[in-house]
Amino acid sequence: MNNFWRRGEHCVWGTAAALTLTLLLAVVLIGVVIVNGLGVFWPSAVTEAHLKDGTHLMGEVTRREAVYLGEGERLQFKVGNRDLYGLDFRWVDESDIGQFDLPDDAVVLERQEYGNFYGRLLSVQTPELGATVLQNPWQRLTAAHQYVGQQKQGELENLAEQLSRLNAQSTRLRIKVDKLIYRGATGDDPDLQQLAEQQQQLEGSFTQVLMLQAAQLEKLSQVTATFADAAGCERVMAVSDVVRFYRPNQMSMLQKVSFYLGKLWELIFGEPRESNTEGGLFPAIFGTVTLIFIMSLVSFPLGVVTAIYLREYAKDGTVVRLVRIAVNNLAGIPSIVYGIFGLAFFVYGIGGSIDRFFFAEQLPSPTFGTGGILWASLTLGLLTVPVVIVATEEALGAIPQGVREGSLALGATKLQTLVRTLLPMASPGIMTGLILAMARAAGEVAPLMITGVVKLAPALPIDGSFPFIHLDRKFMHLGFHIYDIGFQSPNVEAAKPMVFVTTLLLVLIVLVMSSVAIYLRNKMKKRYSYRTF
Numbered sequence: 001m002n003n004f005w006r007r008g009e010h011c012v013w014g015t016a017a018a019l020t021l022t023l024l025l026a027v028v029l030i031g032v033v034i035v036n037g038l039g040v041f042w043p044s045a046v047t048e049a050h051l052k053d054g055t056h057l058m059g060e061v062t063r064r065e066a067v068y069l070g071e072g073e074r075l076q077f078k079v080g081n082r083d084l085y086g087l088d089f090r091w092v093d094e095s096d097i098g099q100f101d102l103p104d105d106a107v108v109l110e111r112q113e114y115g116n117f118y119g120r121l122l123s124v125q126t127p128e129l130g131a132t133v134l135q136n137p138w139q140r141l142t143a144a145h146q147y148v149g150q151q152k153q154g155e156l157e158n159l160a161e162q163l164s165r166l167n168a169q170s171t172r173l174r175i176k177v178d179k180l181i182y183r184g185a186t187g188d189d190p191d192l193q194q195l196a197e198q199q200q201q202l203e204g205s206f207t208q209v210l211m212l213q214a215a216q217l218e219k220l221s222q223v224t225a226t227f228a229d230a231a232g233c234e235r236v237m238a239v240s241d242v243v244r245f246y247r248p249n250q251m252s253m254l255q256k257v258s259f260y261l262g263k264l265w266e267l268i269f270g271e272p273r274e275s276n277t278e279g280g281l282f283p284a285i286f287g288t289v290t291l292i293f294i295m296s297l298v299s300f301p302l303g304v305v306t307a308i309y310l311r312e313y314a315k316d317g318t319v320v321r322l323v324r325i326a327v328n329n330l331a332g333i334p335s336i337v338y339g340i341f342g343l344a345f346f347v348y349g350i351g352g353s354i355d356r357f358f359f360a361e362q363l364p365s366p367t368f369g370t371g372g373i374l375w376a377s378l379t380l381g382l383l384t385v386p387v388v389i390v391a392t393e394e395a396l397g398a399i400p401q402g403v404r405e406g407s408l409a410l411g412a413t414k415l416q417t418l419v420r421t422l423l424p425m426a427s428p429g430i431m432t433g434l435i436l437a438m439a440r441a442a443g444e445v446a447p448l449m450i451t452g453v454v455k456l457a458p459a460l461p462i463d464g465s466f467p468f469i470h471l472d473r474k475f476m477h478l479g480f481h482i483y484d485i486g487f488q489s490p491n492v493e494a495a496k497p498m499v500f501v502t503t504l505l506l507v508l509i510v511l512v513m514s515s516v517a518i519y520l521r522n523k524m525k526k527r528y529s530y531r532t533f
Contacts, residue, residue, distance in 0.1 A: 037500030041263035043248040043256050046106035050099040058118045058230035080116035088494045102249050110243040119229040127222050144223050144239045159213040166206045173199050182361035276485050277495040287475035295441050298381030303388025311396040331386040339447030342379030371452035373461045374471035379447045384437035395429020431521035435514050442510045445479040453480045478506040
């Protein structure tokens with residue numbers, strides 16, 4: 001036993017136990033997120049409960065729990081139909097239920113608004129399709145939904161693109177007019193008159209396309225379907241407001257798997273709807289990845305160059321020691337402090353100066369003097385640069401001094417020694433700093449809330465419109481999305497599954513980006529690591 005304590009075996013066992021506990025907690029965390037998140041997309045059976053008081057209830061059974069201070073269980077039904085009931089979920093004691101049914105004709109509708117609808121299909125009104133469709137209501141609904149979808153993807157999408165193009169042209173003309181007025185042009189100026197004529201033409205074209213779009217939407221709104229809930233209350237809905245519909249009690253396993261994969265596809269590549277509680281997360285995913293990429297372009301070079309100077313060029317002294325202490329302390333400053341600094345320095349300071357010098361004609365409407373993905377990336381870059389500095393300096397310090405002396409003795413300059421010998425050998429440690437920086441930046445939310453992130457961004461920071469990269473635009477972020485739907489959503493209970501799904505996506509993005517960096521680090525380590533023989 002004395003040898004056990006003297007050799008330090010207790011420290012080894014303690015370290016192994018801590019590592020095991022950490023891995024176990026990580027696995028449990030990911031498992032909880034997966035179970036609570038991805039399971040919501042599976043088309044669960046729709047249950048109709050006949051209550052003993054004579055009422056009926058239809059929906060998905062989502063939870064079971066013991067009755068407090070009583071016997072038996074109570075069930076949570078996702079009843080949907082928010083436009084009829086004003087709520088999405090309802091708790092019912094199992095003792096109050098007389099009979100359970102799984103009706104084959106139960107229909108689930110996913111709508112643009114008011115969440116899901118659970119009920120039965122009664123009839124379909126399709127004046128645009130005439131008598132060319134079948135008389136079966138379900139087949140008529142399928143044909144009507146396909147027709148509406150084709151119209152949306154065809155004529156309506158073209159009209160929306162025309163409106164977007166005309167709006168962009170109008171914005172450019174407005175900027176030109178503002179510049180001329182700012183420079184002192186009056187109403188008699190020929191250039192100003194020409195721009196005014198072009199604006200009038202654009203407004204006429206815009207009005208014409210808008211009227212065509214309104215007429216098309218009015219025509220599609222006439223394609224309707226009538227449904228009834230479990231109590232028999234009828235509801236007429238426009239088919240264009242229905243995202244998808246299905247009868248889960250009639251679906252085979254293959255159909256359910258296909259439906260599930262379609263929902264996952266929508267989650268990754270679709271647009272959000274219903275106050276971000278439904279639909280996809282593509283804008284948030286795109287914004288998160290873009291933010292991390294721009295942040296890495298800022299923090300990585302700045303951190304590496306700073307570490308190189310501190311380790312290889314600066315003479316050790318009081319000033320250098322103070323700088324190292326300051327860098328270490330910066331790594332522990334709360335992120336919200338960086339957010340306040342980014343708002344004051346980048347947004348109001350640099351952004352406001354850019355507006356005054358280059359966009360003065362548009363003031364007081366700010367261009368760069370407001371939150372955007374550029375300022376958010378720079379703020380996170382400053383937040384993570386201490387991590388890169390410390391990791392790079394430690395990697396350079398781990399290289400034996402004899403390597404430097406040998407390189408200089410063979411006639412290499414200090415710069416050649418640094419570039420061709422030291423940096424390749426330190427590259428695994430430098431990549432470690434980048435990995436830690438990306439992981440921390442991906443989960444930060446507080447600085448973003450005041451430097452550019454928004455609940456819903458109408459346009460992506462990168463698109464097909466000139467100049468293609470719009471660093472002044474606001475953006476969506478998965479971390480803020482979790483906060484928004486988890487604490488600011490008007491229907492928190494219904495948003496819980498999306499919170500878990502968004503958390504899972506954020507974890508996966510961090511794991512994927514970190515895994516790529518770890519792979520590159522291992523390759524560099526095998527190639528450049530220092531070996532003694």
